[in-house]
Amino acid sequence: MNRRELLQCAALLTAGSGIVPNTWALNSEQRTFLASRGSYLDRVELTFFTSDQRAIVAAMSELIIPRTDTPGAIDAGAPQFIEAMVAGWFNDEERKHFMQGLASLEARANGYLSLDAKQQLQLLEELEEEASDADWYRMGNTMRIWDSAAPFICQFKELTILGFMLSETGSRQFLQPNPMGAFDGSLSMETNQRVYSVQSPMRSVSLPISTAEDL
């Protein structure tokens, strides 16, 4: 829920409650269950990247998570998720950092899309090798919201993985939702068992503790 929707929601929930509130209810149009809203990607408006940038981002993300016998990053809309995150979720500095990374990749390749797939991958591998001592790779550096200082290649990989694994396609056609109905804690793994898809990303819980200085 973004702020605008939250405010709308709050306004709806507080509107019109009178002395006999048991008769008060949201009408069905006002009460939209998040689960019935479809995919976030279908309602987000993407205007941030140029068409060239979009193509580069798509090519990179597909190299990270390619289509195999299951859908890949492009099938799952990971490039669109990346654009939405960079445009809306990042702060100004993070956005600048990311766009500089993209521009420098393009400059270094002298036209990333003019490279063949093998060369494109090679360049990503070079970037990763140069970043190999970054904190991003340290064990446990996952239980945080975002590593703003991580090198471009690391951030790009992280966005791609999030955009794939949390998407409807990734959640349903690469992973499977954990079935509801009963709990069984003694189930033998299937051959090639995959983990369950995520309902709500674990990182949403970790935030710094607030103190008096924040008020």
Added chain:
Amino acid sequence: MQSEATDFDAIVIGSGISGGWAAKELTERGLKVLILERGKNIEHGKDYIGEHSRSWNLDYYGLPDRELIASDYPIQGDSYALMASNLQYWNNDRLNPYVQTEGKPFSWKRADVVGGRSLLWGRQTYRWSDADFKANARDNIEIPWPVDYKEIEPWYSYVEEFAGISGQEEGFEHLPDSKFLPPMEYYELEKTIKKRVEKKLDEVKITMGRCAVLTKAHKGRAPCHYCGPCHNGCSTGSYFSSQSSTLPAARATGNLTLLPNQLVSKLIHNEQGDKIVAVNTIDTVSREKRSFSAKLIFLCASTVASTQILLNSASNIHSSGLANGSGALGKYVMDHGMIGHMGMFVDHPNMYFKGSRPNGLYIPRFRNIGQQDDDADFIRGYGYQAHCIRPDWQTSFNQKGFGADLKESLGKPGSFWIWVMAGFFECLPYVNNQITLHKQKTDRFGVPLVVTEFEWGDNERKIAADTAVQAEKIMRAAGSLYHILSKPEQMSVGGAGIHEMGTARMGDDPGKSVLNKYNQAHEVSNMFVTDGSFMTSAACVNPSLTYMAFTARAVDYAVKQLNEGQV
């Protein structure tokens, strides 16, 4: 301002766990009840808009909107239960702020809806025993409890039979069994851990978490379908909340009126100062000020909020706050400290699971039971809530590599299990841990802001350290390959346990306590306070079940007194 609606027999302030119970018990005894709730209305099922939502339904796939959290939820935002899909339940910290004393942080987690934190709670339910009720007397700490276990026992049974508590009968003397529905099932690793630990460590017992989540149909509510995040709301009513349980029962009597969006600002007493004659409210939407009256007042707004109301109701007679002749009001804030320890296990690498179990294992307190342990440099004790996790890509996405291999690796379960032991420890009552009102600052309705002041004491720091010493023993006995133990300074900040209590404690001595043994104010005969503020000590177990039992008991007493003309 005219007082209105005097045809109510009782007013209940707050609709969370305690308020819901008060309303149910009062209406079922034939009283006309008005609930005043500061939060907006949430209708059971229909308003659980985040229920069964998935990552892809949510903006940014449910990653926290950092700007919104920083501006509007800086306090609530670090709660384990806060998710993009349930923000609608939480207090907006920008609109409804409080002031923390510098260097003495207290994280006040609040709901702002009908049902209160009963929608968001952790649902763990444990009875107290006399080890707890007699602890203050034995240790000569502050004041003794005016009740013992025997007196409360039938009320535990009473509320459990209605609420529906799943768990395993064990016969532990210091952690009495509830009236249980069948316990939940174990993970294979948990079975192995239990077997190993109980064989190697005589004093340590492990049982399935006791929780207010149904394992079979109960009073028209369906058993848990193991979907996972209870905190979005549960339309099948499988966990106890005011919406699923007490409010429908109260409504069924035809005696309930519930008004959301009504902030109680002040309680007004009669000339003698021994009875409340009016409850002043401010409509949080229209800002309209109103005043209601009834014969009985049940204050169940939650510990800090109820204390705020009482302090703000100071008068010429009750100069330091209503019913505060003792001076105890607002003082002795307690919470449960939390500290986590984790171990890695390579047992059962090829076992998996199905369904999301909203419960863990429980290791009941085993320190200082009956008598002080020789090797304990602290009094009281702690229990552990333990959780079994099979790591997935969320903790290992920061890998090197590209392409199909990376993709396959991300899809695989981690090669080990993690078992987390979260120690929940008792906090002693300290006079300097307190809630006061700000002398200048008021909120958007003109009500003085709450000021919190809270510090853990030496005993809590020593307990926190001991949770690590014992956790290491348990992890070793359990067969952990590698474990990470937290240091005492990594324990939770005050309030973050969301078990705040103690600011209007009960006791036999009106000079040292606010309430008598029936939760009735010593000085105000028609006022009962039954949220966490009545707690004279904290024990180490989750407190909500105890609030339920005392609330039902207080109503029983209050109505009898009313009928006898004693109130």
